[in-house]
Amino acid sequence: MIWFLVGHEWRVLKASTIVRLVIAVFAIALVVASALGTARAEAERATIARFAVSVPHFQPAPGMIGDGATPSMRADFAANERGYLALLPPAPLSALAIGQGDVYPNYIKVTARSLDALVSGDQIEHPLAVASGQFDAAFVVLFLYPLLIFAVSFDLTATERDRGTLRMVLAQPVTLGEVVAGKMIVRVCKLLIPMLLITVGTAALFSPTGADFWPRAMLWVVAIVVYGAVWHGIALVVNARGFSAPANALVLAGIWLLFAVVGPSCVNLLIAIRYPMPSRVEAAVQARAATQDATVQGSRQLGQFLQDHPTSGNVGREGMRQFAMLQAERDRKVAERLQAVEATFNAQLEKQRRLASWLSVLSPTMIAQGVLLDVAGTSTERFDHFRAEAASFQRQWQSYFEPRVLDAATLTPAEFAAAPSFDFVEEPFTLTARRVAMPIIVMAIFAAVLIAIGFRSYRGYQL
Amino acid sequence: MIEATELTKTFGATLAVDHLNLTIKPGEIFCLLGSNGAGKTTTINLFLNFIAPTSGVARIDGLDVVEHPLETKQRLAYIPEQVTLYRNLTGLENLRFFSRLAKAAADSDEELLAILAQAGLTADQARARISSYSKGMRQKVGIAITIAKGALALLLDEPTSGLDPKASNDFSTLLADLSGRGVAILMATHDLFRAKESGTSVGIMKHGRLVETLSTSELGHRDLEQIYLAHMKD
Numbered sequence: 104m105i106w107f108l109v110g111h112e113w114r115v116l117k118a119s120t121i122v123r124l125v126i127a128v129f130a131i132a133l134v135v136a137s138a139l140g141t142a143r144a145e146a147e148r149a150t151i152a153r154f155a156v157s158v159p160h161f162q163p164a165p166g167m168i169g170d171g172a173t174p175s176m177r178a179d180f181a182a183n184e185r186g187y188l189a190l191l192p193p194a195p196l197s198a199l200a201i202g203q204g205d206v207y208p209n210y211i212k213v214t215a216r217s218l219d220a221l222v223s224g225d226q227i228e229h230p231l232a233v234a235s236g237q238f239d240a241a242f243v244v245l246f247l248y249p250l251l252i253f254a255v256s257f258d259l260t261a262t263e264r265d266r267g268t269l270r271m272v273l274a275q276p277v278t279l280g281e282v283v284a285g286k287m288i289v290r291v292c293k294l295l296i297p298m299l300l301i302t303v304g305t306a307a308l309f310s311p312t313g314a315d316f317w318p319r320a321m322l323w324v325v326a327i328v329v330y331g332a333v334w335h336g337i338a339l340v341v342n343a344r345g346f347s348a349p350a351n352a353l354v355l356a357g358i359w360l361l362f363a364v365v366g367p368s369c370v371n372l373l374i375a376i377r378y379p380m381p382s383r384v385e386a387a388v389q390a391r392a393a394t395q396d397a398t399v400q401g402s403r404q405l406g407q408f409l410q411d412h413p414t415s416g417n418v419g420r421e422g423m424r425q426f427a428m429l430q431a432e433r434d435r436k437v438a439e440r441l442q443a444v445e446a447t448f449n450a451q452l453e454k455q456r457r458l459a460s461w462l463s464v465l466s467p468t469m470i471a472q473g474v475l476l477d478v479a480g481t482s483t484e485r486f487d488h489f490r491a492e493a494a495s496f497q498r499q500w501q502s503y504f505e506p507r508v509l510d511a512a513t514l515t516p517a518e519f520a521a522a523p524s525f526d527f528v529e530e531p532f533t534l535t536a537r538r539v540a541m542p543i544i545v546m547a548i549f550a551a552v553l554i555a556i557g558f559r560s561y562r563g564y565q566l
Numbered sequence: 567m568i569e570a571t572e573l574t575k576t577f578g579a580t581l582a583v584d585h586l587n588l589t590i591k592p593g594e595i596f597c598l599l600g601s602n603g604a605g606k607t608t609t610i611n612l613f614l615n616f617i618a619p620t621s622g623v624a625r626i627d628g629l630d631v632v633e634h635p636l637e638t639k640q641r642l643a644y645i646p647e648q649v650t651l652y653r654n655l656t657g658l659e660n661l662r663f664f665s666r667l668a669k670a671a672a673d674s675d676e677e678l679l680a681i682l683a684q685a686g687l688t689a690d691q692a693r694a695r696i697s698s699y700s701k702g703m704r705q706k707v708g709i710a711i712t713i714a715k716g717a718l719a720l721l722l723d724e725p726t727s728g729l730d731p732k733a734s735n736d737f738s739t740l741l742a743d744l745s746g747r748g749v750a751i752l753m754a755t756h757d758l759f760r761a762k763e764s765g766t767s768v769g770i771m772k773h774g775r776l777v778e779t780l781s782t783s784e785l786g787h788r789d790l791e792q793i794y795l796a797h798m799k800d
Contacts (some may be wrong), residue, residue: 104667111663118654271708274614274644275667275715278637369737566616 104277116255116289125254129299132243133331137198137305140239144198145309147209151190154210179427180513182215182504183434183521183539189213189493189525194480195319198306200241202481211493213525215504216434217441228371240302241475244327246469248298249334252465253355255290256338259283260564261348270566279561283342295331300325315532320538322478329470336553343560366466368458378454386448393440401433423511431509456483463542470546474539484538488530499523567591568719568750573622575608575774582608584774585622592718592748595741597761598783599794600771606754610721613752614644619710626719640668640796642719643712647727649704657687657707658749660696668715678714684743685710686736702733709740712749712781720744726760739762762790765780770797 116122176185191209192204260283263269272282303320341354381389408426463469476482501524507514568590573710575583583605584588590596598606612624615638624631651660661678670679682692685706696704705725706723707798712720722741726734734757741764745751755761761768768790770778777797780790 107666114659115654116650225720267646267648268652270614270616271644271650271664272637272667274642274721275664276640276669277638277667319618566611 104281105288108281109288110276112286112289116293122255122293125251126293126297129243129247129251129294132296134240134245134305136240136243137301140198140201141238141309142304143201143204144193147193147197147204150289151192151209154190155205169254176514176519178431178504178507178510178514179215181514181522182500182508184216186212187496187500187522187525189489189496189527191486191489191527194485195315195529196306196311196323196479196516197481198249199239199302199323200476200479200481201239202241202479203483203486204481207483207486209489211490213493213497213500215501215508217438217497222304224263240305241472241479244298244330245472248294248327248331249363249468250333250359251294252290252334253338253352255293255358256287256335256342257352257355258348259286259290259339259342261346261351264345264564264566265347273566280429280558282510283339283558283561287339291331291335293457295328298327302327313528318532319401319478319480319535323475326471326474326478326539326543326546329543329550330467330474332550333467333546336550336557339557340553340560343557343564345565362466363468367472368461369470370465370469373462374455374458377458378451380451380455381448385445388440390444393444394437397433397436397440401429401436404429405433420511422508427509427511431505440502464516464545467546467549470542474542474546477535477539480535484535489527492527493525496523496525567625567627568596568626568752569625570609570612571614571623571625573609573624574620575612575617576620577603577608581623585621585773586776586777588769590719590750590752592750593745594750594767595745595753595765597765597768598752598754598771599756599758599761599768600754601798602709604771606771607723608774609681610644610723610752610754610762613642613719613721615639624793630769640715640720641717643715643717645705645720645722645725646711646786647683647707647724648701649708650685651704651707654693654695656693657682657703657710658692659701660707661692661710664711670715672714678710681714682707682710684713685740700733701734701788702729703739705729706740709744712744713747717749720749720751722751722755724755725753726755726757734760758791758794759787762787770794772797 189211191211193209194204197204253258260269260279263272269279269282273279303324307320337358338355340357341351344351346354405426408429412422459469460473463473473482477484502522507518570588572588572757573586573588574581575581586605586609588596598609600606604679608617612619613626613631615624615635618632622630627641629638631638651657652663655663658675661682662673664679665672670698672681679689680693683689687703687706687710691699691703696707699707708725720741726737729737738760741751741753745766753761753765762785765782767779767781768785769780770793778793780793782790785793
């Protein structure tokens with residue numbers, strides 16, 4: 104009986120101009136968002152490819168010494184001036200969700216002195232785009248999808264009840280629960296099917312990335328299904344109250360505004376008040392202030408050394424070693440100070456994240472946002488993982504070069520080639536799956552409770 | 567058969583139906599008369615199980631409508647004052663939908679068109695969208711649904727209200743046809759003339775109570791009107 108009702112409802116909705124319009128708007132938004140996301144992921148991939156070609160090779164460059172036949176490079180130049188660019192490949196589903204990709208860098212310059220990425224390495228983006236978020240598939244899913252669920256579900260039974268059609272239907276051997284379930288199934292499918300086909304299809308066809316693509320795509324599907332179920336559940340509960348169709352529309356619009364717009368904004372505000380963070384400019388100024396005295400003191404010592412040795416010809420190897428030691432000492436002090444600033448910055452950031460994680464249960468949009476970005480691989484977790492790997496690589500780089508720098512050595516191509524290289528190892532999929540399992544379960548529980556309440560309330564529905 | 571035994575419904579302190587006892591046999595057309603708020607529609611809603619009785623039992627074909635809601639709905643048909651169907655679908659599509667809901671045997675276009683023809687709709691009318699139908703045409707689709715599902719009982723709630731005399735007369739003819747097929751019919755109406763013309767018996771309801779039951783064969787139009795008005799004056 105249910106499937107017969109589903110078929111009937113499908114035909115009725117197919118003839119509805121409003122529903123056709125809603126689905127067309129939704130499909131267009133999804134196609135545009137997916138296309139933009141794909142283009143962005145492609146651009147990111149091209150940039151990474153360009154860097155990957157130019158960085159690790161031992162090419163003639165400023166800083167090289169020796170003749171063309173036996174080129175060599177000063178160790179301090181190779182280790183610090185030239186350094187190494189640690190590259191983060193595009194996320195598995197980056198075409199679907201830009202996420203934190205417009206804030207965090209996907210490359211970090213590694214030198215023997217430091218990891219140059221905290222406050223100065225952010226992606227350069229238009230501030231307006233960063234403030235408002237990018238138009239990607241995740242945006243459509245998180246904000247437009249709930250609104251359109253309400254647009255097709257605000258009138259599950261109200262108009263049919265007011266016109267009397269529902270009485271005609273319920274005079275047949277069918278229950279109100281079956282009728283409502285049939286209507287819901289059609290509405291779920293009308294929006295869910297195009298969404299899943301367009302988002303996953305676009306990403307799979309034009310931007311497949313990594314071996315984890317399909318498992319992540321499956322999680323993406325599960326997360327969207329559960330997220331949609333929450334909003335369908337809300338619509339069901341409101342419909343079951345027995346208001347008129349316009350009243351349902353008004354109530355649902357208010358709920359959307361509360362959960363998708365006002366709630367997240369309030370949470371952001373609360374977090375910013377509770378754990379204020381310096382702006383990027385302020386953070387850079389703080390870092391500079393903290394390292395200034397060490398920089399100045401070190402530079403003074405180096406300057407004194409150069410005054411004492413006015414021509415490089417009479418410095419000798421020992422002199423150069425002394426100079427390298429002074430430089431290393433200055434760099435160590437600067438790095439220490441910088442580390443202190445970074446630690447404060449990171450601790451505050453961590454507090455913000457923890458509070459955000461707790462408060463996200465107040466809105467399904469916030470829960471789903473965390474899940475979708477994590478599944479797509481554009482959440483802070485993946486950038487943290489990248490940063491941790493880059494930090495570990497920096498230690499390897501440092502231990503390889505530091506003795507050579509202090510020895511004022513020059514490197515042959517073979518020695519340069521033997522230097523450590525960075526290959527980003529993606530976090531295991533199971534880790535991501537474990538991380539998003541709980542939020543997905545929480546949303547599924549919300550959805551189940553709402554749907555149960557909705558159907559239960561429908562038992563007392565006044566015809 | 568339609569049967570009520572001590573059927574009672576209260577809404578808060580208001581007694582809408584008061585210990586109603588009623589039996590409508592196959593082929594009988596029972597017209598329930600009464601002023602607005604007398605309890606006619608509430609009685610029909612009780613038989614449809616749209617509301618639960620406070621006490622007493624409503625039965626269709628011997629089955630309690632509360633205990634066997636789906637089985638009793640399989641056996642009854644309902645035509646309200648406004649037969650509101652799916653406006654975007656044709657008469658034929660609407661009939662197919664309701665027939666399938668009722669698990670009726672008739673399903674092909676030919677069978678359904680033949681049923682619509684019995685109810686007085688041409689094939690062209692049957693293939694037009696309901697949004698273009700008059701009230702009388704929609705009532706005919708309601709009759710077609712009754713025929714298609716082979717209902718044993720028919721509940722009508724002021725079905726002729728707003729119909730022109732010709733359409734009202736056509737409707738009475740269709741009811742007589744259904745009565746001839748052995749359908750037990752309960753019709754709530756304000757139309758004394760139509761009640762006398764179509765009904766085999768009439769009942770007058772007042773404040774939820776069935777205060778008088780009469781056989782139409784023993785009454786003239788004038789008699790019925792006088793008895794009705796006498797009850798309304800009390």
